[in-house]
Amino acid sequence: MAPGAFVLSDDAAVIAPRAGHDLVVTTDAIVAGVDFFADDPPATIAKKALRVNLSDLAAKGAEPFAYLLVLSLPSVDAQWLAELARGLAQDQETFALSLLGGDMSATPGPLSITVTAFGHVPEGTMIRRAGAVPGDGVFVTGTIGDSGGGLAARKGVLLERYLVPEPPVAFGPSLRGLASAAIDVSDGLLADLGHIAQASGVRIAVEAERIPRSDALRALWGDTTGAIVRAATCGDDYQIAFTAPLAKEDAMTGAGVRVTRIGRVEQGLGVLLLDAQGHEIAVPRKGFAHF
Amino acid sequence: MAPGAFVLSDDAAVIAPRAGHDLVVTTDAIVAGVDFFADDPPATIAKKALRVNLSDLAAKGAEPFAYLLVLSLPSVDAQWLAELARGLAQDQETFALSLLGGDMSATPGPLSITVTAFGHVPEGTMIRRAGAVPGDGVFVTGTIGDSGGGLAARKGVLLERYLVPEPPVAFGPSLRGLASAAIDVSDGLLADLGHIAQASGVRIAVEAERIPRSDALRALWGDTTGAIVRAATCGDDYQIAFTAPLAKEDAMTGAGVRVTRIGRVEQGLGVLLLDAQGHEIAVPRKGFAHF
Numbered sequence: 102m103a104p105g106a107f108v109l110s111d112d113a114a115v116i117a118p119r120a121g122h123d124l125v126v127t128t129d130a131i132v133a134g135v136d137f138f139a140d141d142p143p144a145t146i147a148k149k150a151l152r153v154n155l156s157d158l159a160a161k162g163a164e165p166f167a168y169l170l171v172l173s174l175p176s177v178d179a180q181w182l183a184e185l186a187r188g189l190a191q192d193q194e195t196f197a198l199s200l201l202g203g204d205m206s207a208t209p210g211p212l213s214i215t216v217t218a219f220g221h222v223p224e225g226t227m228i229r230r231a232g233a234v235p236g237d238g239v240f241v242t243g244t245i246g247d248s249g250g251g252l253a254a255r256k257g258v259l260l261e262r263y264l265v266p267e268p269p270v271a272f273g274p275s276l277r278g279l280a281s282a283a284i285d286v287s288d289g290l291l292a293d294l295g296h297i298a299q300a301s302g303v304r305i306a307v308e309a310e311r312i313p314r315s316d317a318l319r320a321l322w323g324d325t326t327g328a329i330v331r332a333a334t335c336g337d338d339y340q341i342a343f344t345a346p347l348a349k350e351d352a353m354t355g356a357g358v359r360v361t362r363i364g365r366v367e368q369g370l371g372v373l374l375l376d377a378q379g380h381e382i383a384v385p386r387k388g389f390a391h392f
Numbered sequence: 393m394a395p396g397a398f399v400l401s402d403d404a405a406v407i408a409p410r411a412g413h414d415l416v417v418t419t420d421a422i423v424a425g426v427d428f429f430a431d432d433p434p435a436t437i438a439k440k441a442l443r444v445n446l447s448d449l450a451a452k453g454a455e456p457f458a459y460l461l462v463l464s465l466p467s468v469d470a471q472w473l474a475e476l477a478r479g480l481a482q483d484q485e486t487f488a489l490s491l492l493g494g495d496m497s498a499t500p501g502p503l504s505i506t507v508t509a510f511g512h513v514p515e516g517t518m519i520r521r522a523g524a525v526p527g528d529g530v531f532v533t534g535t536i537g538d539s540g541g542g543l544a545a546r547k548g549v550l551l552e553r554y555l556v557p558e559p560p561v562a563f564g565p566s567l568r569g570l571a572s573a574a575i576d577v578s579d580g581l582l583a584d585l586g587h588i589a590q591a592s593g594v595r596i597a598v599e600a601e602r603i604p605r606s607d608a609l610r611a612l613w614g615d616t617t618g619a620i621v622r623a624a625t626c627g628d629d630y631q632i633a634f635t636a637p638l639a640k641e642d643a644m645t646g647a648g649v650r651v652t653r654i655g656r657v658e659q660g661l662g663v664l665l666l667d668a669q670g671h672e673i674a675v676p677r678k679g680f681a682h683f
Contacts, residue, residue, distance in 0.1 A: 113418035113452045115518045118409030126492065127404035128460045128508055132499045161404045169419045171506050201417065208423045210501015215462050217419055217508040227406045 114201035116167070122221040125163040129153050133211040137264070143181050144188030145264040146214065151192050152266045153287065154218035156339040159273030160285040162228040163220030165196055170203035171215040196270055222277065230300035232281040233344035239305055239364035240353065242269045242340045244315040245290050249335025250322060259317050266339035272358040276343060279352055283343035289336035289388025295372045297344065304369030305344075307333070310377055311363040326382060333374065336389040405492035407458070413512040416454040420444050424502040428555070434472050435479030436555040437505065442483050443557045444578065445509035447630040450564030451576040453519040454511030456487055461494035462506040487561055513568065521591035523572040524635035530596055530655035531644065533560045533631045535606040536581050540626025541613060550608050557630035563649040567634060570643055574634035580627035580679025586663045588635065595660030596635075598624070601668055604652040617673060624665065627680040 116124065131150050133139040151168065158165045170189070193200065201219075248266065251259030268285065276283055282301055284293045291307065298305045309329045322328040344366050345353075353360040364375075374382045407415065422441050424430040442459065449456045461480070484491065492510075539557065542550030559576065567574055573592055575584045582598065589596045600620045613619040635657050636644070644651040655666075665673045 113416050113448050113454070113518075115452075115513070116415040116417060117515070118413070118415065122409070124407040124409065124415065125404050126407060126460060126508070126510075128462050128493075128506070129495050130462045130464055130497055130506065132464060132497065132501070134500045135498055157404050161406075163404070169417060169508060171419050171421045173421055173423060173504060202419075204420050206421055206423065207426055208501065208504065209425045210423070210499065210504075213464060213499065213501075213504065215419070215421065215506040217417070217460060219417075222406070224408070227404075 114169070116219065119221050121224050123224050123227060125158060125161050125220045125222055125227055126217060127154050127157040128215065128217040129157065130213055130215040132213040139212055141264060143184035144191065147185045147188030148192050148265045150214040150216050151189065152268050152339060154216045155196060155270050156266065156268035156285040156287065158218055158220040159268050159270045160228070160283045160341045161220070161222065162226060162273055162277040163222045164274055165198055165218055165220040165270065167199045167201050167219045169201050169217040172205045173208040173213045174205065175208055175210065175212060226277045228276055228280050228283045230282050230284055230297050233297050233301035233303050233366045234281060235303055235366050235368045237281050237344040237366040238347045238350060238362045239294065239307060239342070239344050239366060240360050240362050241286070241290065241313065241342045242272060242358050242360055244313045244318070245286065245338050245340065246318050246332025246335055247315050248337040249332065250318045252337070254321055257317065259321065263337060266337070268339040269341060269358045272341065276341070279349050280343040280345050283341055286338040286340045286342050287336055289334040290338065290342060291333050291372050291374060291384060292336070292388025294342055295387055298370060298372050302370070304367040304371055304373065305364060306367055306373045306375055307364035308375050309382055311361060313359065313361040326376065330374065330382065330384055334384065334386060334388050405460070407510065410512050412515050414515050414518060416449060416452050416511045416513055416518055417508060418445050418448040419506065419508040420448065421504055421506040423504040430503055432555060434475035435482065438476045438479030439483050439556045441505040441507050442480065443559055443630060445507045446487060446561050447557060447559035447576040447578065449509055449511040450559050450561045451519070451574045451632045452511070452513065453517060453564055453568040454513045455565055456489055456509055456511040456561065458490045458492050458510045460492050460508040463496045464499040464504045465496065466499055466501065466503060517568045519567055519571050519574045521573050521575055521588050524588050524592035524594050524657045525572060526594055526657050526659045528572050528635040528657040529638045529641060529653045530585065530598060530633070530635050530657060531651050531653050532577070532581065532604065532633045533563060533649050533651055535604045535609070536577065536629050536631065537609050537623025537626055538606050539628040540623065541609045543628070545612055548608065550612065554628060557628070559630040560632060560649045563632065567632070570640050571634040571636050574632055577629040577631045577633050578627055580625040581629065581633060582624050582663050582665060582675060583627070583679025585633055586678055589661060589663050593661070595658045595662055595664065596655060597658055597664045597666055598655035599666050600673055602652060602654040604650065617667065621665065621673065621675055625675065625677060625679050
C-alpha cells in the first residue's frame with residue numbers, strides 16, 4: 102500500500118516549536134468534480150491539494166514547512182497512487198516541505214484530498230484579515246482570472262494555472278510588517294476582498310482597469326468590462342490580495358513577484374468595482390459560492 | 393451560513409508554542425456510509441469526528457487543546473448544521489478544546505468530516521509505536537468489541553459506543569514515562585497491535601481469555617473463541633493498546649480507567665492470539681482493511 106515516496110502509516114506526528122516563532126496552520130480540501138477533474142493527472146491533483154494550502158499560508162506571511170494528508174479514495178490503484186506520490190514529492194522539494202503523516206480511507210463518493218499545512222512566522226507577526234484601514238492601498242500579486250479562463254477553455258498555459266496553481270509562496274514572508282491585511286484569492290478577487298472589508302470594517306474600492314490580467318487571458322476573453330468582471334469573480338487564482346499603507350508601495354518589489362495596486366481602502370462597508378470614470382460597475386455575483 | 397457556535401470563515405490560525413512542550417498533530421476523516429450513517433444524529437457525527445482524533449492523541453500521551461474542521465457537504469441544511477455545531481460545542485466543553493478554523497465545501501458525494509487535532513506533550517515525551525521490547529507486558533484500556541457489537545446489533549448501550557466513542561483522553565498523559573509503545577484501537581485490537589509489533593520489530597502474544605469484554609457484549613455474542621476473535625478484530629474501539637515494563641503495572645491505576653494486561657512482548661515478528669493452553673488461534677483477518 103505504501104507508494105514509496107510517502108508513508109501514511111503513523112497516526113500522529115510531533116512538531117518541536119521553533120524558538121521565537123508562532124505556528125500557522127491551515128486546512129483545505131479539494132474534491133473531484135468540484136475542484137479538479139477525476140481524470141486529471143494524479144501529480145497535478147497532488148500539487149493543487151498542497152498549493153491551495155500554501156496559498157493560505159503565504160497570505161498570512163508564513164513560511165511553510167510541513168503538512169498532513171488525508172486521502173479519501175473510491176478505489177486503490179497502485180499506479181495512480183505512485184503518480185500522486187511523485188507529485189507530492191516534487192512539491193515537497195520545490196517548497197521545502199515535510200509530510201508529517203495522515204490517513205487514507207475508502208469512500209463511496211468522489212475522490213477527495215484534505216491537506217493541513219503548517220508554517221512559521223516570527224512571534225506575533227501573522228497577517229490577519231482585520232487590519233485594513235481607510236487610506237491604505239489595495240494590492241494584488243500576479244495576474245487575475247487565468248485559472249478561470251483555463252477552466253473555461255480547457256487548454257494551454259491557462260489550463261495549467263487551473264490544474265497547478267502558482268501561489269507566490271516566497272513572497273508571503275515579505276508581507277510581514279508591510280501588509281495591514283491579506284487574503285489569498287480563491288473564491289474570487291472581489292469576494293475575497295469582501296472578506297477583508299468585512300473583517301476590517303472598511304469599504305474597498307477597486308478600479309476595474311487596474312486589475313492585472315495576462316495577455317493570454319485578454320486574448321481569450323477580450324477587454325470589455327464584462328471580461329474584467331469575469332476575471333475578478335471567477336476565483337481559483339491563488340494570488341495574494343492585500344492592503345498596505347501607500348507609503349510602503351516602494352517596498353513591494355521583492356521576491357521577483359509582480360505586485361499591482363488596484364484600489365484603495367475607504368470608510369464604509371463592502372466592496373465596489375469602479376470604471377474609469379469612477380462610476381460603480383454592478384457585479385451581481387462577486388465570486389464562487391460553495392452552495 | 394455561520395451556524396452560531398462555530399465560525400469557519402478564517403483560512404488559517406495561529407498557535408503560540410507552549411514553553412518546554414512539543415506539539416502533537418493528528419488528522420482523520422470520517423465518511424458517511426463508511427464510518428457513520430448519514431442519518432445518524434448530527435451531534436453524534438460531530439463527536440465521532442472529533443473523538444477518533446482525540447483517541448490518536450491520547451495514545452501518544454498528548455493533552456488535546458484545539459482542532460481544525462473540514463466539512464464536505466452534499467447540501468446545506470441550517471438545522472442539521474446547528475445540531476452539528478451543538479455536538480462540537482459540547483465536546484469542546486468536555487475536552488477543553490478550541491476550534492481554530494477550517495473549511496466548508498460542497499461535494500457531489502457523501503458527507504465527510506476531516507478533523508486535524510492538536511495536543512501538547514512535554515518536550516521529547518511523545519509515545520511512539522516503535523518502543524516495545526521483549527519482556528514488556530501488553531495492556532489495553534476499557535473493553536474491546538463494544539462498538540463492533542453495537543454496529544452489528546444497532547441497539548442499546550453498545551450502539552452508543554459505535555456512534556460516540558469514549559476514548560480515555562484523560563488517561564493519555566499518564567502513559568508518559570510508563571508505556572514503551574502505544575496505539576489507539578481503531579482498525580481492530582490485533583491489527584493495531586500488529587502496527588506496534590512491526591514498528592518495534594517484536595512479536596506480540598495476546599491471551600484470548602484476558603481480552604476485556606463488557607457484560608453487554610458477552611450477552612450479545614457469547615464466550616466462544618469465535619466471539620473473542622470477533623471482538624479482537626472488529627475495530628472502532630478507540631481504546632488504547634500499549635506495551636510497558638511489567639514492573640510498572642502497579643502504576644496503571646490512575647485516571648479511573650480500567651487497564652487490563654492481555655499479553656506479552658516477545659522476540660520475533662507479528663501478532664499471535666493464544667488460547668488457554670497456549671496454542672495459537674488462527675485469525676484469518678486481524679482487523680478492518682480500508683480497501
